[in-house]
Amino acid sequence: MKKEIYALGIGHNTPVFIDLAEACGYKIAGLYHYNNTRTGEMDHGLKILGSFDDLYNKSNLSGMNFLLTMGDNIIRTEVSNRLRQLGGNVPTLIHPTAVISRFADISPIGVYISPFTYVQADSSVGNNTVLLSHVNISHTTHIGNSCFIAGGAIIGAYTNVEDFVFVGQGVLTISAKVPSIGEKAYIGARSLITHEVPAHAVMAGSPAKVIRYND
Incomplete structure (x- = not known):
């Protein structure tokens, strides 16, 4: 049943x-x-x-x-x-076609991982985070709590994505070049991220630049 x-x-x-x-x-x-x-x-x-x-x-x-x-x-x-x-359960849901390394750490609380997404070894995903279809989380990368990673995004290796970050469709961050993406940053679709992203920054472009800061 x-x-x-x-x-x-x-x-x-x-x-x-x-x-x-x-x-x-x-x-x-x-x-x-x-x-x-x-x-x-x-x-x-x-x-x-x-x-x-x-x-x-x-x-x-x-x-x-x-x-x-x-x-x-x-x-x-x-x-x-x-x-x-109140005692309710918000379970983590991982689509059967997603590939999750046995060396990755996925929170059991409210993580949603959509079809054909890949979380590589030594990476982690925090509570209430959404990874849509065809996302790639490269090795040795941490995705914080309450993030939203849209379809086709690639988060390069050795990156710390802090809490409440939004990453748009098709974003690419370069491995070993982006040590962190700050809390509540917003990265527009198709952006190429080549350096650290400050907290609350709104980024867009290829290479991406700060457009403004959110509260």
């Missing part, structure tokens, strides 16, 4: 993460929206059971599994922490 999991956050990413959960052997038991405006509706053939607050108002979520489909790193982390405080 398949384990049940409830999907939170209804948007364009939702069916993508539902596909991942089902590929990992879960059955979607229902959906939860951020508010009550859509309670009772159907989305992608699944019933919207209520709001996040409906879950938060339960005294105990023990034994319940949750799939967080929102792309915003901060919101995803806040929801994950709240559910886990």
